[in-house]
Amino acid sequence: VSERPLLAVHGGAGDLASHRLRHPGRQPYEQALARALRAGQSILIRGGNAVRAVTAAVTVLEDDELFNAGRGAALCADGSAELCASVMSGRTLRVGAMVGLKRVKNPVLGAALLMRHAHGLLYGGHGDDYAAQAGLEMVSPDYFVTRMRVLQWRKLRGSRRIALDHSDGMSQGTVGAVARDRRGYLAAATSTGGLVNQLPGRVGDTPVIGAGTWADRNCAISATGKGDAFARIAFARRVADMIELLGLPPEQASGRVLAEVAQVKGRGGCIAVDATGRLSTPFNTKQMLRGWVVGRGNPVVAILPGESVEVV
Ligand code: ASP
Numbered sequence: 315v316s317e318r319p320l321l322a323v324h325g326g327a328g329d330l331a332s333h334r335l336r337h338p339g340r341q342p343y344e345q346a347l348a349r350a351l352r353a354g355q356s357i358l359i360r361g362g363n364a365v366r367a368v369t370a371a372v373t374v375l376e377d378d379e380l381f382n383a384g385r386g387a388a389l390c391a392d393g394s395a396e397l398c399a400s401v402m403s404g405r406t407l408r409v410g411a412m413v414g415l416k417r418v419k420n421p422v423l424g425a426a427l428l429m430r431h432a433h434g435l436l437y438g439g440h441g442d443d444y445a446a447q448a449g450l451e452m453v454s455p456d457y458f459v460t461r462m463r464v465l466q467w468r469k470l471r472g473s474r475r476i477a478l479d480h481s482d483g484m485s486q487g488t489v490g491a492v493a494r495d496r497r498g499y500l501a502a503a504t505s506t507g508g509l510v511n512q513l514p515g516r517v518g519d520t521p522v523i524g525a526g527t528w529a530d531r532n533c534a535i536s537a538t539g540k541g542d543a544f545a546r547i548a549f550a551r552r553v554a555d556m557i558e559l560l561g562l563p564p565e566q567a568s569g570r571v572l573a574e575v576a577q578v579k580g581r582g583g584c585i586a587v588d589a590t591g592r593l594s595t596p597f598n599t600k601q602m603l604r605g606w607v608v609g610r611g612n613p614v615v616a617i618l619p620g621e622s623v624e625v626v
Pocket of ligand 1: 326327382487488506507508509517518519520526537538539540541542582
């Protein structure tokens with residue numbers, strides 16, 4: 315059992331255009347992932363808890379418009395951005411989730427705040443109002459809409475097609491983090507703008523506890539991909555059950571459940587860590603933006619299968 319804290323993040327699974335996978339195209343992604351890892355790492359190495367670390371890491375990725383969360387979120391069929399996020403503590407099993415937000419600058423902070431409340435999930439304007447009353451930074455709905463997202467949405471507008479926001483090579487996706495703190499406790503957080511051209515009001519797996527996000531005493535999981543498929547099989551909780559009840563390592567458990575997602579035509583991936591610090595980052599898309607950092611080490615980031623690039 316490692317006593318060193320560990321943090322992993324993802325920036326979405328998908329099929330990026332090849333020019334974005336070569337330098338210099340991939341650099342902004344790598345740097346953003348490394349920044350998110352550093353933000354969470356600095357909390358963990360000072361003895362901060364896993365919930366704070368995952369929240370801090372996801373906040374950095376929400377603020378970066380390259381990712382489909384917070385500013386730069388994928389747009390719904392009506393051209394608006396609707397944000398969803400969730401956080402779960404593996405120590406207390408407390409959860410906070412928000413769906414359909416339009417005004418909280420950092421949806422993950424809204425979700426983290428709600429963790430302290432007896433309610434686990436708030437929707438729409440009620441979530442925005444809760445966050446505003448608690449003093450979180452609020453923005454106008456336009457803040458989330460970037461030029462790149464408008465161009466991406468225009469390609470699908472009026473059609474019934476929906477897409478993983480990163481399947482057209484224009485950007486990357488949903489973001490998430492899992493952490494194991496110095497005391498061995500785990501947490502997970504996930505944040506998204508959903509699928510490109512989704513119906514307004516559509517909710518995927520990200521804010522659904524047990525689907526896109528799960529943490530308990532044994533493991534923490536954050537998923538990305540075609541959320542409807544992940545939700546149908548209760549992805550994250552199913553991985554957790556395989557780890558706990560079958561004693562599988564995260565790699566085997568998440569790989570098995572990802573194969574089940576594929577059976578219902580879902581594509582995507584996840585990051586999963588267990589209480590002993592074993593990490594797995596499987597995906598069945600061409601790429602998944604991901605990274606991890608152990609103890610005081612340098613962040614390591616990866617996009618293609620089998621990669622690992624240390625960011626010094
Ligand atoms: N899982 C997200 C959703 O379905 C999308 C993504 O991961 O990119 O809303």
